[in-house]
Amino acid sequence: xxxxxxxxxxxxxxxxxxxxxxxxxxxxxxxxxxxxxxxxxxxxxxxxxxxxxxxxxxxxxxxxxxxxxxxxxxxxxxxxxxxxxxxxxxxxxxxxxxxxxxxxxxxxxxxxxxxxxxxxxxxxxxxxxxxxxxxxxxxxxxxxxxxxxxxxxxxxxxxxxxxxxxxxxxxxxxxxxx
Numbered sequence: 329x330x331x332x333x334x335x336x337x338x339x340x341x342x343x344x345x346x347x348x349x350x351x352x353x354x355x356x357x358x359x360x361x362x363x364x365x366x367x368x369x370x371x372x373x374x375x376x377x378x379x380x381x382x383x384x385x386x387x388x389x390x391x392x393x394x395x396x397x398x399x400x401x402x403x404x405x406x407x408x409x410x411x412x413x414x415x416x417x418x419x420x421x422x423x424x425x426x427x428x429x430x431x432x433x434x435x436x437x438x439x440x441x442x443x444x445x446x447x448x449x450x451x452x453x454x455x456x457x458x459x460x461x462x463x464x465x466x467x468x469x470x471x472x473x474x475x476x477x478x479x480x481x482x483x484x485x486x487x488x489x490x491x492x493x494x495x496x497x498x499x500x501x502x503x504x505x506x
Contacts, residue, residue, distance in 0.1 A: 399499030406437030430498035440465025460494035
């Protein structure tokens with residue numbers, strides 16, 4: 329069975345990604361077409377890549393978790409029209425572990441996190457990750473109560489399932505060339 333990692337793309341205190349990631353996981357597990365697990369980059373405490381005198385002991389565990397996956401769903405929040413520095417750093421820590429895998433993107437922000445998702449697509453392309461077209465975009469104004477409690481509109485669940493309908497066959501196909 330395929331293994332799909334749901335990567336939480338923020339490490340900030342008060343972040344909303346755990347709520348969104350858990351919702352995606354609950355929807356995905358109803359499908360029974362893969363094993364889904366949440367991968368929280370905050371757990372690995374990755375220092376800035378290449379920064380001297382830092383403890384990068386979490387990098388090996390990060391590498392193992394990513395390598396074990398056949399595909400991903402990135403939970404991406406938009407900060408200053410892009411992805412978080414923590415997510416970019418976590419992506420840069422690895423290379424081959426990402427190669428020839430599929431990914432979907434679930435983003436959120438004032439305009440649904442669309443600009444962050446587009447930046448992420450370029451990075452994923454360089455890492456040989458095939459991202460799928462369907463992209464659930466959550467609005468801080470309509471899918472979060474008071475900007476902090478996740479309460480997605482019903483249509484968003486349909487969008488997540490449509491995204492997974494694309495991620496699963498792509499992950500299956502790419503597994504044959506790894």
